[in-house]
Amino acid sequence: MRETRLWSWHLLVIPIIIVLLGAHFAVMHYAPVFYGVSVEKAREFETMIERGKSITQFVLYILLLAAALYHGLYGLRGIIRELPMSPALGKIVDMSIIGLGLFIFAFGTYVTWWTFSFKIGG
Amino acid sequence: MNSNKPAYNNRLGLKGWVYAGKYTFERYLYLGHRLTGMGLIAYMLLHIIETANRMRGVEAWEELMGLFASWPFKIIEYLLFAAAVFHALNGVRLLMTELGFFLGKPKEPVYPYSSSIKRHRPLTYIIMALAGLIIILGGSSLFFP
């Protein structure tokens, strides 16, 4: 694939990451500032499950996961492949990064789905 | 040159990413962006694994959250926050400049030469000042809520 296409996606996901990661920080780390709830409360199991059961949160988390993984792993691939290596090794790096990304995405999606479908008291 | 001996490999290697000479600070922003980026992706992968701990039940989750509430983890959390703020704001600068904005227009070079790096330096200063401010404010609300 043309590198321009890969790089354009690397840029296109930036606004998504900024907005959603900002929201994630606000909810998890700055709950007292934005919601008047202590950080401890925001991180309690019950609160976390309650948040995770919202369909909006479910969709946004998957979106953030995909965007951040693509942006981060594309950057990491760039850094690794700037090291001297043969084209064959470069291909192996590319494949490994894609594999790692897909695995983490599948795992993260599974955890998010687990939270979304969690039955309280069940 | 009649020598059959090989030339000396003078490539700087990884050292060239860190220090290669008396260059301006933009070269260190490049390094900072790279280091914070690597830190953030490493953390993200750990974070996904670590928060999956919820599937082991309430107790396992609360134990982990208790650990994160301790001071060493608060400091790590702050460093992570600072890295994210730097990477995000410097990233916004790069997003705009790497698409050719804020760099001025091409023009016939006349000594003393101007450069796109110098021309967008005011933007760089503003972005870095903003990053510094957010990092300080973020720290104060994290440590002294």
Add this chain to the structure above:
Amino acid sequence: MSDKTITPREITFRVRRFDPDVDSAPHWSEYRQHVHDGMTVLEALHQLKAEQEPTLSWRSSCRMGVCGSCGMFVNELPMLACQTQVLHLGTDVVTIAPLPNYDNVKDLVPDLAPLIEKHASVKPYIIYLDQIEIDEPTGEFIQTPDQREEFSQFTHCIKCGLCLAACPTVATDPLFLGPQALAQAYRYTADNRDCGMKDRIEAIDIFHGPYQCHLAGACSQACPKGVDPAFGIQLLKRALVLDNIGFGKKKSSVAKVMPLADVVKAIDEFAPPPRTVVK
């Protein structure tokens, strides 16, 4: 410039030496030499060679910042030796090493072959669609001053290779096309006479192309001609992105040919004033 910096005095030159026939690794040698105001690093090297070290090697030619032969790493920055005045460096010890990121052939001589190969690989010439017009021209291409301004800055490249010596990506990635070639790719792509984006994409739209430039800006700081290669690379990225989404240079925006008769008319209109001195 303070008085101290231009006061003629003894300067210590730390020069990196390497002879592939004798040395397995480079070493440093020191020489002391009287330097006068206005003396360039290149002149100082000539004097050193004449008076103290006849085996000292470097490459130079025009001694006026045009040929791009005498690039060296002076006081930890890539510079042209011929347009760097020793006293303006402001130090009593001047270190001179060969350009980093190139193979070191001998003493201060870098092997610039990769620079030239990368330059050639981006098709640094105008590619016009109408081959018949190229083979049998019927006129001249029309180009306005504004259209020329789009790329004229990048035509000043003298291929000295200082930019590659400064680039952090080149420091590890030998396949990275580098600031010089990429800026030249933009220079031709931005030319309204050129239709070569399609041909050039194969060479530049690759992993080791413009996206491995992360705007460290060192190439533009090093460039001795004000070419600003970092700028060219960012504009190239924009051109590639626009081309990718279908907003690239349209065929209709490519230079038209002005018939020879009109060219002759135009020449008459803009004829130079009559001679004031008669032969």
